[in-house]
Amino acid sequence: MEPSLENYWDQSPGQDDLSSAGPQLYTPMSPFDTDLPIQAAQSASFDSHLDQSKELSTDFSSVDLSFLPDDLNQENGEQTHSEDGHEVQREQYGSQLTEQDSGFLNDSNLSQLSYADATQPSPETSGACPPLTPMTPITPMTPVSESSGIVPQLQNIVSTVNLACKLDLKNIALHARNAEYNPKRFAAVIMRIREPRTTALIFSSGKMVCTGAKSEEQSRLAARKYARVVQKLGFPAKFLDFKIQNMVGSCDVRFPIRLEGLVLTHQQFSSYEPELFPGLIYRMVKPRIVLLIFVSGKVVLTGAKERSEIYEAFENIYPILKGFKKAS
Amino acid sequence: MSGQRKCPDCGSSEIVEDAHYAQNQLVCADCGFILTEGLLTTTFQDEEHLQEVTYSRSTGQNEQLSRCKLRGIKRVQDLCKVLYLPAVFEETALSYFQRAIEHPSFHLVSLEKKEILVGCCVFVTCRQHNWPLTMGTICSLLYADKELFASVYLCVLKELELDVPALSLTDLVKTHLNSFKLFQSSASVPAKFAEDKEKMVARTIQIVELASETWLVTGRHPIPIVTAAAYLAWQSLQPVGRLTCTFPRFCKLAGTDLPPPAHLRLKELNDILLRMASQLAWLRVLNVDKKTVVKHIGDLLQHRHFLLRSSFSSGDTEDQSATAADNDSESSPQAAGCSAQAEGCQPGGKQKCSSVRRPLLPPCLINPRKRLRTAALSPSDQAITGDEAISDSEIEQYLRSQEEMLEFRKAQAWH
Numbered sequence: 001m002e003p004s005l006e007n008y009w010d011q012s013p014g015q016d017d018l019s020s021a022g023p024q025l026y027t028p029m030s031p032f033d034t035d036l037p038i039q040a041a042q043s044a045s046f047d048s049h050l051d052q053s054k055e056l057s058t059d060f061s062s063v064d065l066s067f068l069p070d071d072l073n074q075e076n077g078e079q080t081h082s083e084d085g086h087e088v089q090r091e092q093y094g095s096q097l098t099e100q101d102s103g104f105l106n107d108s109n110l111s112q113l114s115y116a117d118a119t120q121p122s123p124e125t126s127g128a129c130p131p132l133t134p135m136t137p138i139t140p141m142t143p144v145s146e147s148s149g150i151v152p153q154l155q156n157i158v159s160t161v162n163l164a165c166k167l168d169l170k171n172i173a174l175h176a177r178n179a180e181y182n183p184k185r186f187a188a189v190i191m192r193i194r195e196p197r198t199t200a201l202i203f204s205s206g207k208m209v210c211t212g213a214k215s216e217e218q219s220r221l222a223a224r225k226y227a228r229v230v231q232k233l234g235f236p237a238k239f240l241d242f243k244i245q246n247m248v249g250s251c252d253v254r255f256p257i258r259l260e261g262l263v264l265t266h267q268q269f270s271s272y273e274p275e276l277f278p279g280l281i282y283r284m285v286k287p288r289i290v291l292l293i294f295v296s297g298k299v300v301l302t303g304a305k306e307r308s309e310i311y312e313a314f315e316n317i318y319p320i321l322k323g324f325k326k327a328s
Numbered sequence: 329m330s331g332q333r334k335c336p337d338c339g340s341s342e343i344v345e346d347a348h349y350a351q352n353q354l355v356c357a358d359c360g361f362i363l364t365e366g367l368l369t370t371t372f373q374d375e376e377h378l379q380e381v382t383y384s385r386s387t388g389q390n391e392q393l394s395r396c397k398l399r400g401i402k403r404v405q406d407l408c409k410v411l412y413l414p415a416v417f418e419e420t421a422l423s424y425f426q427r428a429i430e431h432p433s434f435h436l437v438s439l440e441k442k443e444i445l446v447g448c449c450v451f452v453t454c455r456q457h458n459w460p461l462t463m464g465t466i467c468s469l470l471y472a473d474k475e476l477f478a479s480v481y482l483c484v485l486k487e488l489e490l491d492v493p494a495l496s497l498t499d500l501v502k503t504h505l506n507s508f509k510l511f512q513s514s515a516s517v518p519a520k521f522a523e524d525k526e527k528m529v530a531r532t533i534q535i536v537e538l539a540s541e542t543w544l545v546t547g548r549h550p551i552p553i554v555t556a557a558a559y560l561a562w563q564s565l566q567p568v569g570r571l572t573c574t575f576p577r578f579c580k581l582a583g584t585d586l587p588p589p590a591h592l593r594l595k596e597l598n599d600i601l602l603r604m605a606s607q608l609a610w611l612r613v614l615n616v617d618k619k620t621v622v623k624h625i626g627d628l629l630q631h632r633h634f635l636l637r638s639s640f641s642s643g644d645t646e647d648q649s650a651t652a653a654d655n656d657s658e659s660s661p662q663a664a665g666c667s668a669q670a671e672g673c674q675p676g677g678k679q680k681c682s683s684v685r686r687p688l689l690p691p692c693l694i695n696p697r698k699r700l701r702t703a704a705l706s707p708s709d710q711a712i713t714g715d716e717a718i719s720d721s722e723i724e725q726y727l728r729s730q731e732e733m734l735e736f737r738k739a740q741a742w743h
Contacts, residue, residue, distance in 0.1 A: 176728065177726050177727065177732075178726045193726065216714070218712055221712055221718075225718055228723045229723055232723050256546075258546065264494060271492075274495075274549055278547035278548065294692075
């Protein structure tokens with residue numbers, strides 16, 4: 001199921017930007033998505049399809065797919081048919097979207113798919129129309145032409161683990177090369193390892209905080225290495241309750257952003273004080289992520305416990321930011 | 329008691345003060361008419377001076393509040409008086425302060441922070457009423473540390489769940505220029521340096537708006553921009569005598585500080601103005617440079633919309649011929665100049681054009697600092713599962729040998 005779904009999305013950008021070609025029944029979820037061109041001329045030809053799609057339920061098996069070519073590896077003449085077919089599907093999604101009243105699409109599918117979409121190789125050329133298997137209904141999501149194509153990069157992961165034994169910090173600082181301990185300044189040993197490049201704070205209660213890793217797996221591996229070091233130093237360290245506490249990601253939207261405008265329209269979420277900090281602090285409610293948005297277009301996302309929250313938050317903010325791109 | 333009174337009933341002036349069940353009454357000695365009863369003032373002196381006794385002084389309210397709250401309330405009132413704020417602001421600030429001081433995160437903080445809390449409440453009130461007050465002003469009035477103020481301010485916003493609208497630059501310009509001492513000639517301000525306030529405010533606002541359109545304002549501290557704009561406006565209103573006056577000297581004349589970033593803002597503004605000047609046909613002949621562009625600020629501001637469009641490409645640098653076509657709609661000499669320049673460029677190749685017209689972007693994007701960009705996770709990193717085996721040798725590299733430990737012990741004083 002997953003591969004065909006990815007291929008479905010994959011094909012659309014390959015054919016001549018559907019945003020300009022197809023009729024968009026997609027009603028913008030945020031009021032700032034005003035730059036979707038709605039081709040009135042072409043929509044007329046799809047009226048019959050539209051009526052059909054509006055009556056249909058979410059069950060795709062009743063959709064009439066007979067216009068799809070049997071042989072999918074054909075020239076461009078046939079291509080348009082498949083394009084139409086995708087349009088019908090899209091319209092169905094569009095009609096379902098109008099029924100929803102959510103301000104932000106919050107399905108985890110969205111984040112996973114957009115992530116998957118962004119890492120796809122260059123879209124296939126003509127003739128790559130896969131068979132449309134009757135799909136199980138999924139929550140409709142933003143069409144591909146809306147997704148940003150930018151994936152936030154994880155920069156830092158903070159995790160904690162319980163070693164479950166009392167530790168003698170002076171002893172550790174004496175026996176370990178990579179440890180520093182200054183009890184007057186801070187009541188923990190600061191230990192570093194080279195691979196993965198991380199830092200750990202080890203407390204005498206046996207609790208440990210591991211920071212600096214670039215992925216969840218790296219963080220876990222690093223925490224295990226620190227636990228092994230402590231074990232080798234003679235303490236009966238275990239590895240209990242490993243938990244990722246915070247994830248930080250960053251990315252670049254590649255256009256400058258009018259922060260003054262953004263704080264006016266999204267006042268309840270944003271805080272922009274140029275006297276204090278050059279960036280705008282946007283506290284997104286769902287998912288609960290804090291974004292730092294800068295005039296250069298760079299965005300920092302923090303406060304996530306899961307990778308998908310970062311991707312979802314970015315996909316939520318991207319249409320809003322795009323609304324401020326043309327304002328300059 | 330109050331001065332002589334006459335009994336309204338019989339007219340005699342024999343009024344005595346008598347107590348009826350410990351309630352003071354003024355009674356006429358002749359007819360027994362009760363003039364007043366139940367006087368409810370607290371202090372004899374206030375009554376004597378015929379002053380109204382305030383509610384807070386007549387009730388036991390002040391005894392109920394702790395000393396810290398009382399002091400805080402007084403400080404809020406003092407601060408509002410110093411800033412000449414309307415009475416409404418004082419009430420709002422007081423209510424915020426009383427809410428905040430009850431809150432656990434502010435109840436037991438240091439005195440310094442409580443003082444800053446006073447400033448924060450007043451600041452939030454002003455911002456909510458769009459009264460242009462900067463944090464710098466409050467910090468200087470309270471002798472507060474700016475960073476501490478910033479953290480307390482953010483804490484207050486979060487705990488009290490307050491919404492603060494953005495600072496309006498136009499109002500800020502007016503307020504900031506009010507404090508300048510340039511509007512009348514005096515001992516320190518020669519006549520040729522004195523300037524009419526309205527004209528200067530108007531021109532400064534225009535320059536600040538120009539800066540805001542060209543991305544010089546977003547993300548930056550507002551006061552240095554206002555100061556630099558005021559300097560340019562002042563110079564341009566009478567360039568003859570003022571071109572030789574330097575920026576620091578101007579600030580000293582005006583009686584205001586010169587914030588360090590203001591020099592950079594001035595440079596950026598001059599750069600923008602020079603680019604605009606290069607699009608005005610009659611200025612191109614004059615060869616303006618950054619010293620002399622000030623003289624023409626009036627013209628540049630007048631035509632600023634057109635000049636901005638023609639000096640800066642709108643994002644993509646390719647469509648210069650398109651914008652040259654746009655210029656035809658404007659007055660002809662300027663259009664002729666621009667299209668001539670565009671045509672002159674095109675045969676010469678694109679390289680020359682791109683240096684003449686840069687995209688309209690914030691300065692941080694035009695001069696990006698060379699920063700070490702962290703690469704994306706390499707494929708080997710991506711393959712980590714977190715459960716790999718950890719070799720002993722890898723861990724042992726982090727442990728000290730016996731000799732090292734002896735050396736370390738010798739070096740350590742405290743062990």
